[in-house]
Amino acid sequence: MMIPALELKTIKKSWGALQVIHGIDLHIEEGEFVVFVGPSGCGKSTLLRLIAGLDDPTSGDILLQGKRVNTVPASERGLSMVFQSYALYPHMSVRQNLSFGLENLRMDRVEIDRRVDDAAALLQIDPLMARRPGQLSGGQRQRVAIGRAIVREPQIFLFDEPLSNLDAELRLQMRVEIANLHAQLGNTMIYVTHDQVEAMTMADRIVVLRSGQIEQVGKPLELYNRPCNKFVAGFLGAPQMNFLSGMIHPDGTLDMDCGLKMPVRLGQTLSQPEKCTLGLRPENIGVSLDGAGDMTVKVQNFEQLGSVTYIYTVFANGETLTVQLGQQIPLRRGQEIGVTFDPNRFHIFAGEDERALELIGRATA
């Protein structure tokens, strides 16, 4: 078995009395692109800083290539990091910014120049080498920050929300570039973001964090199709999954508050009727304009984007339902429409921790 590039063993971290990381175990393989995603305050940045060596864990072990590095200072772990604010040295030129770290390692001048020039060519920042960070645009700064990480030829790249300071268009572009970079360099990369779209598009594996704990780890579509609990289901996907509340009976009958009654095939046994939440992806709901279907709902609002139509509807009991259609249909506000559901694409969450119930015969795509 290959030694993982990075291994975390029951990592905990407290700031004084406040515990922010509650015991995290994780393996990251060589060459993987792993994204830590979660809402703000979930501890994802703290976890990254622990890996980087900028903060020390309260307990637990961090292993790089199988070696324990808890006491190794950041500078000697052989990692490099791209910061949210880029953290470019404002008083140095782009070239000096790139070579500063290598000079600290007392590297040969020829080698420094070679690496800096290579990185500049790769990121297409060669014309900017004499400028100061203050004279660069947001996207250019972002590239310099990545370049500074590249020249170190690190074992692992760490990215701390690197795209959050860019506008939407640039973000899209840089997302593609970072993904290409990973394909070209093949290094292990750990990427922190709060944006689930970035996570879905870039990651080999996604780690969903909440309140200092891992909720679920897996490939993007795995998480999308089989979220292990309501939190993960709600966090991934836009527009958000619809949640309807109701009861589930041991025989597999759903009895929802909105009036929907439907049998599902449970993959596990329930001892008694339980409160549950039914999760429905907006794209898995069918619409009929004549009102036929499993239920009727009232159109509150709708957005026609051409290729896609979003319909915001409401049940008679006030619960809302968002529907996504891949076609254009004529609609008006207040109209009653029929919706149809596919039980094979249901997600049912029950219990204290709102875990997903096993369902038989569920469609995966």
Add this chain to the structure above:
Amino acid sequence: MGLATFLTRTRGSADKANRIGAADILAYGYLALGVLIILVPVLWTFASSVKPERAVDSFDTRLLPMSQIERPVEGVGNKTSWIYIDEAGTTQEVFKAGPTRRETDVATFDNPTDVFTVPRTGLEPNEEVRIATENYLDPILKRNGQDNFTFFTYLFNSVFVTVMATAITLLINAMAAFALSKYRFRGRLTFTILIIATLLIPSSIILVSLFFVVWSFGIFGSLWGVIIPAAATPTGVFLLRQYMLTIPDELLEAARMDAASEWRIFWRIVMPLSLPALSVLAILSVIWRWNDFLWPLIVLISDPSAHTLQIGLTTFSGEFDSDFHYILAMTVVSLIPITLVFVWLQRFITTGIATTGLK
């Protein structure tokens, strides 16, 4: 024009009159008065310092440096020149051939042996405008017996004290400020409070015992006795700390990821980025050290070769109570360097001190 509108204003133009604004007139008046009070004494000292000894001693209040012309007279030596105006209004250049009485004996320079008597009231000093460079050159070049004011020694001592003390102050204050602003460590609050407490300890209440400490360190009487005790300034630490707090921590972390040692972070990242605050402190430190008086007076008074410009000037003024022309010239000399610094950096000094948050 302003006065005309002021006096001829009618009710209808009240709005327009408001724009001239009594407040603005008062403000400019205040500023002009203030600048006059500040500049007139300095400029008057400067104007007086280039007047010849006689004019200074007689408190000549004319603006220009007037001095009486002297001409050689055969067999007598130099004589001061006077103008004699007789009743008819004709003028004649003469010198006094005898003591000044109501009827004074005078003679012309062309014919010195032909002495004649004129009334004293008809004699006027024959004057010309002359810059009295000797006021400056005598003490500096030690001419005319002025060898007590060793100007270049004083200047060297002052520059040495100022430069060394400022360099040390900048370095160690920046180090302390860096530690207090960018590290979390046990005792940080204690150290911060200690330094703020120092801010409130007036230096003159520890004068006596500081003298004992400096004496037992063996630096009493030497320039280091002035430099070292003043090197650690609480103001400097405080000012730099406030400034360094604004440097983002991510920059330091990036440098740590770049394998820079903490010291290298300090002088390659933090020092260059604190340049605005460092320059303000440098200027303050130069002002403090250059103008320092009481402590150098105690430490250095016994050894004239260690006097700074300020102490040298004080003893010089004390010894030559009547030689006002030399005192004024040396006063001007010692105010010139700081004035040049001021003129050169004034915009920077005022905005720097105001914005770097000496708050």
Add this chain to the structure above:
Amino acid sequence: MSIAGLASLIIGILWIGGGTLWLLSRRTYGVKQIPGFAMDLIGFPVELSQSVFGRKGVPYALLMPNMVIFGFFTFAPMILNFYVSFTGGSSINLFDRPWIGSANYSAIFQCESYFDPRTCSNQGFSFWRGMGNTLMFVLIQVPILCAAALATALVVNKNLVGRGFWRAMFFYPVMLSPVVIANIWNWVLHRKGILNEGLGQASDAMTALSGMAGFDMVATILFAVLLLVSSERALRASVDPSLPWAALFGVLFLAVFTWASPLAMIGFQAAPSFWLGAVLVGGLLWFVSTAHPRASWAITGFSIVAVILLLTIQFDAVFDFGRFRPINWLVQPNTGWPFFWLIFVFTWSHMGFYMLILLAGLQAIPADLYEAAKMDATKPARAFYRITLPLVMPTLVVVLVLSLIRSFQIFDEVWLLTGGGPGRETFMIVQHIYETAFTGDRPAYGEAAAGSVLMAIVIAVFTFFQLFITRRQSEL
């Protein structure tokens, strides 16, 4: 060579030698990296502590030099001061100094009457005289300095032409050394100096002018016009009277009131009239600044009074100064002039610094507050009291504390201008300490230290009292 010298030599050798070896054993330096090597060498102890203790050791190493100097040259003397104040003799060696208990303090407190320093022992007289003068100096100096600094800061904070130039000019005297300042002012204030000359010429000119026929009439008309114009402008400014014009009117009114001297009718001198006039004008201005509805009536009333008084003034007598006798400003005893000039020169030379601090405070007030106030039709005076003053208060408290501590320590200017004289009119506490300890044949370090301790207590009490009474404002 002293122990301290030896110690610093050893430290120096260890630092440079050891540091060079340590650095060269770890890193290689090219010829181009010599400046880098020098900086690394200076920081060698910090590097060493990082490699031995990790990053946790670094802040202590960084704080070390500063704290060592503070420790030896600020904190140690603080404590040592107490010890020295309990010892006697004039030995400079601390171990040679006999312990004499509180004798130094009792010498200071040995007075027959505590209200008259002349009844004290020599030490006591010198101390209490210095303390009394210093307290008087501080109590007069601090308000004047702060008021002048605030007024100047407010003016230069306005949007005026050449703002940078004005600011710089007011700061210029701060850069001059006390010796230079003293020499300049000695020269100006000399008995035959430019000030006396100027005053003499001005008074001669006025006397000559007042002797001319019709002067009385012309002056009366001139003042009447000025009074009417200023009061009319004050009243007509807008709904409420304008404060600047009212101030101008106040100045004119005060001059007229003093010259007419209405109190002379009941047998007083001119001085009480001046003070009464000042109180009246102060009240009027306060009235106007609060935008009281009756303020315009008050101005009208005052101008009627002023016109009536104006008719009683004999201007040719007022401006007949006779022959001007030059005043020896810094030497003449029992005139108060030396003390006055001390305060003047101190304000002259220190105001700029406090002005800059206050200016920083004023500039921190967001401009939109004033714009909002303008939208609410707030009078400028009200905006000053309700917006500027409360928001600049924290800065003003800092300035108060700093100037208090600074004024307490006044020495350079006094020593160089008046030498404490005439008599002991300007003899300050620091001069007492300096002269007791460092001049004379038998230096009395113990007595000087006792004086320093008492002075420290007084300063501490003052500072805390000041912080206490301004605490509400500074919390804002």
